[in-house]
Amino acid sequence: MSVMYNRVALIGLGLIASSMFWAIKRAGVAGEVTGYARSSGTRDVAREIGLCDRVFDTAADAVEGADLIVLCVPIGAMDATAAEISGTLKPGAVVTDVGSVKRAVITAVGPHVPDGVHFIPGHPLAGTEQSGPRSGFAELFDNRWCLLTPDGAEANEVKKLRTFWEALGSNVDEMDADHHDLVLAVTSHTPHLIAYTMVGVADDLSRVTDTEVVNFSAAGFRDFTRIAASDPTMWRDVFLNNKDATLEILGRFTEELFVLQRAIREGDGDHLHDYFTRTRAIRRGIIEAGQDTDVPNFGRNPVRK
Amino acid sequence: MSVMYNRVALIGLGLIASSMFWAIKRAGVAGEVTGYARSSGTRDVAREIGLCDRVFDTAADAVEGADLIVLCVPIGAMDATAAEISGTLKPGAVVTDVGSVKRAVITAVGPHVPDGVHFIPGHPLAGTEQSGPRSGFAELFDNRWCLLTPDGAEANEVKKLRTFWEALGSNVDEMDADHHDLVLAVTSHTPHLIAYTMVGVADDLSRVTDTEVVNFSAAGFRDFTRIAASDPTMWRDVFLNNKDATLEILGRFTEELFVLQRAIREGDGDHLHDYFTRTRAIRRGIIEAGQDTDVPNFGRNPVRK
Numbered sequence: 001m002s003v004m005y006n007r008v009a010l011i012g013l014g015l016i017a018s019s020m021f022w023a024i025k026r027a028g029v030a031g032e033v034t035g036y037a038r039s040s041g042t043r044d045v046a047r048e049i050g051l052c053d054r055v056f057d058t059a060a061d062a063v064e065g066a067d068l069i070v071l072c073v074p075i076g077a078m079d080a081t082a083a084e085i086s087g088t089l090k091p092g093a094v095v096t097d098v099g100s101v102k103r104a105v106i107t108a109v110g111p112h113v114p115d116g117v118h119f120i121p122g123h124p125l126a127g128t129e130q131s132g133p134r135s136g137f138a139e140l141f142d143n144r145w146c147l148l149t150p151d152g153a154e155a156n157e158v159k160k161l162r163t164f165w166e167a168l169g170s171n172v173d174e175m176d177a178d179h180h181d182l183v184l185a186v187t188s189h190t191p192h193l194i195a196y197t198m199v200g201v202a203d204d205l206s207r208v209t210d211t212e213v214v215n216f217s218a219a220g221f222r223d224f225t226r227i228a229a230s231d232p233t234m235w236r237d238v239f240l241n242n243k244d245a246t247l248e249i250l251g252r253f254t255e256e257l258f259v260l261q262r263a264i265r266e267g268d269g270d271h272l273h274d275y276f277t278r279t280r281a282i283r284r285g286i287i288e289a290g291q292d293t294d295v296p297n298f299g300r301n302p303v304r305k
Numbered sequence: 306m307s308v309m310y311n312r313v314a315l316i317g318l319g320l321i322a323s324s325m326f327w328a329i330k331r332a333g334v335a336g337e338v339t340g341y342a343r344s345s346g347t348r349d350v351a352r353e354i355g356l357c358d359r360v361f362d363t364a365a366d367a368v369e370g371a372d373l374i375v376l377c378v379p380i381g382a383m384d385a386t387a388a389e390i391s392g393t394l395k396p397g398a399v400v401t402d403v404g405s406v407k408r409a410v411i412t413a414v415g416p417h418v419p420d421g422v423h424f425i426p427g428h429p430l431a432g433t434e435q436s437g438p439r440s441g442f443a444e445l446f447d448n449r450w451c452l453l454t455p456d457g458a459e460a461n462e463v464k465k466l467r468t469f470w471e472a473l474g475s476n477v478d479e480m481d482a483d484h485h486d487l488v489l490a491v492t493s494h495t496p497h498l499i500a501y502t503m504v505g506v507a508d509d510l511s512r513v514t515d516t517e518v519v520n521f522s523a524a525g526f527r528d529f530t531r532i533a534a535s536d537p538t539m540w541r542d543v544f545l546n547n548k549d550a551t552l553e554i555l556g557r558f559t560e561e562l563f564v565l566q567r568a569i570r571e572g573d574g575d576h577l578h579d580y581f582t583r584t585r586a587i588r589r590g591i592i593e594a595g596q597d598t599d600v601p602n603f604g605r606n607p608v609r610k
Contacts, residue, residue, distance in 0.1 A: 076574075100524070125524045129588070144523050173520075183517050186507050188524035193569075194499055195525075197562045199584040201554065202491050204561075212488050214590040215478075218449050219405075219430045219493035220500075222597045223528050229588035232581035239569045239577055249506065250566055254559065256509075257502045261555055264498075264544045269381075272544055276537035279504040283434070283534035285519040292527045 004164050005068040005094075006031040011059050011081060012072035013037040013046050014231070015127060016098045018136025020070065021051055023168040026138045036062035037133070038073075045133045060088040068164070071097035071109065075237035078105050082112035091116040094157050098124055100184060100234070102149045102177035104241035118157045121149045121177065123184075124170060131231040142169035143290055149177040185245035189238055190253060193246065195227035196235075306472050309465065310372040310399075311336040316364050316386055317377035318342040318351050319536070320432060321403045323441025325375065326356055328473040331443045341367035342438070343378075350438045365393040373469070376402035376414065380542035383410050387417035396421040399462055403429055405489060405539070407454045407482040409546035423462045426454045426482065428489075429475060436536040447474035448595055454482040490550035494543055495558060498551065500532035501540075 008030040010017040017035070024030045035052030036059045037043050046055045056062040063069045063085045073081050078099065089095065095113055099105040102121050113119040126144040128135065146165040150158045162172045175183070202213045202221065217225065239246055263271040286292050313335040315322040322340070329335045340357030341364045342348050351360045361367040368374045368390045378386050383404060394400065400418055404410040407426050418424040431449040433440065451470040455463045467477045480488075507518045507526065522530065544551055568576040591597050 125521050127524065145520055147521070171520075183513050183521055184524065186510060186513050187518055187521045187526040190506075191503055191525040191529050193565060194503060194562070196581055196584050197558060197565055198496055198499060199587055200580055201495075201557050201561050203583065203587055205491060205557070207484075208488050208491050210587070210590065213492055213587065214594045214596065215476075216430050216450055216452070216488055216492045217591050217596050219432065219489065220496040220532055221492040222591050223532060224496055225584070225588040225591055226597070227525055227528060228581070228584040230581075232578050232585070235581050236574050236577040240572055240574050243569055243572075246569060247566065250562070252506045252510070253502060254562065256506050257499070257555070257559065260498060260502055261552065264548055264551060267545055267548075269541050269545055272541040273537050275505055276501055276533075276535075276540050278508065279501050279530070279533040280537070282504055282508055282515070282518065283530040285515065286522050286527050286530055289519045291519065291522050292531070 001027050001029055001167050003031050004029045004160065004167070007066045008033045008068045008070065009063045009066035010035045010052060010070050010072055011062060011085070012074075012077075013042050013051060013133045014072060015131050015135045015140075016124065017070065017072035018051050018133050019126075019138065019140035020072070020098075020136070020168065022136055022138035023141055027167040029164060029167045030068075034062045034066060038077075042133050049134065051133055051136070059084045064088045065090055067093055068161075069093060069095045071095070071099070074233050075099050075101055075104055075108075075241045076233075079108040079112075082109040086112040086114060089114060089117045092118075094118045094120060094161060096120050096122045096161060098122060100188065100238050101242040102147075102180045106149070106151070106177055118153055120153045120158055120161050121151075122161070122165070123147045123149075123180065124165070125188075126170075127230070129226050129229040131234075139169065141165070144170055146170040146172050147180055148172060148174045149180050150174060151177060181242050182245045182248075185242060185249045189242055189246045190249040192227055192230065192235060193239065193250070194253070195224040198224045199228040306332050306334050308336050309334045309469050309472070312371045313338045313373045313375065314368045314371035315340045315357060315375050315377055316367060316390070317379075317382075318347050318356060318360075318438045319377060320436050320440045320445075321429065322375065322377035323356050323438050324431070324443065324445035325377070325403075325441070325473065327441055327443035328446055332472040334469060334472045335373075339367045339371065343382075347438050354439065356438055356441070364389045369393050370395055372398055373466075374398060374400045376400070376404070376410075379538050380404045380406055380409055380413075380546045381538075384413040384417075387414040391417040391419060394419060394422045397423075399423045399425060399466060401425050401427045401466060403427060405493065405543050406547040407452075407485045411454070411456070411482055423458050425458045425463055425466050426456075427466070427470070428452045428454075428485065429470070430493075431475075432535070434531050434534040436539075444474065446470070449475055451475040451477050452485055453477060453479045454485050455479060456482060486547050487550045487553075490547060490554045494547055494551045495554040497532055497535065497540060498544065498555065499558070500529040503529045504533040
């Protein structure tokens, strides 16, 4: 593929930015990739492992002359980061981000984007439970979705950014920022909160030891711990910045949980069986849509064919 | 390994029994394995794929002359199944089971076990989201735990059954039946109920389409759907038969969830960050105990090294 942006600046060098770097290099869609991280330790690691063609000590230096700027910092740091780079942005440049919440990013970043610079918020739905500059890999976005919430940004620039994400392996869709935040409250934010809660409960029980929880986790619990090992700062910011949608879905969740709890208490086996049968169908849909494999047991064991 | 039981009878031929068969053959610890399933369709499949050396049309015929009888039926079918085989059990034989709840199985099966037959309840903590006679594989129990709740059964026979499970790849531990049911409520039953609930909520929302839920599931939700795709009959019976412990842990869970919900509502980022940091430690414990791998993203993507 040919170069799409002469210079791409990655601001923040964690899992998503480092995966973007390797995916950009794999696709050959950028002339040069610059990078910046707030922590000098992260910048040192980036230089050591060749993450970014040039690593700068300030965000402003990293974005100077860049055609595409990708904000890869936690949601809570978006406002300050955007303020820092605002004066250095090149006219005609595109600013995008990878935050898990879109309305809050628009509110934080929008006011700092000068006239003549395009702002197209984005969110690649991809990740692992690992974080930091060493955690990235080029295949992270392959066959995953990237959602853009352009909200009136110039059509040609939106189209170009779509093609860029497709070159990194993604499928791309566009939607309204508020709808994005609701969809993600369902498919990501509430599941994470629930997983964190369940792991916290297990850790707190005095009648069941931590060793028992750990050793006997293969029967379901371990899959919650993987989700609940995600980056604490990122997730704090997600919940603080997608409060309304998360609380709405949490309300639905507890309502539904109480109905199932009553069915257990009253011994209503038909209700439970019907409910558990219905939820199987969604799983099939996810496998058919290529968003998971049907290899059993999470692919952790070899399978006899 | 040498033969430990001349004849092993597997009653019920789903995921666990079929995995036991292949693991028994791999280990060479049984002279012959007989099998029975209530459904003639399942028996046909078993005969077609060579699951069990001989498949019988009644449970009584399958257990006749057997030295080890393994009840692999849903908890709700334990009582009737035990009654069916009671008169055919050979003196000195060992009856065990693989049910996910132990107190209820003891209550259901115990009265049907004649004098001179040993009853040693068991529970291999292994499984996948798939079910049926074709879903088994020999490696299912490798490095997983099998819990026995012998409650006064003869020590020699308990020791022999331990060695049998070890030959199938398991680690083995013993505990009291009620404690087992509490531990499993934490590590398995409540996590499953929560996953089922979250998937049900997502399926029910009118403002988010099923297509959106499916396509955008990679950000956390898909891992809940895997758990929520488990066998509905098995899980109905688990909740009906481990009611007290599940309701106790559910109570703790909702209490904790409400505290986190309030922290979100009040914008208490410190509370959220502390909580999310604490839950990371358990994850590390599980990886160190060999109950999961640290391959990111569930091993679904190749990883750049």
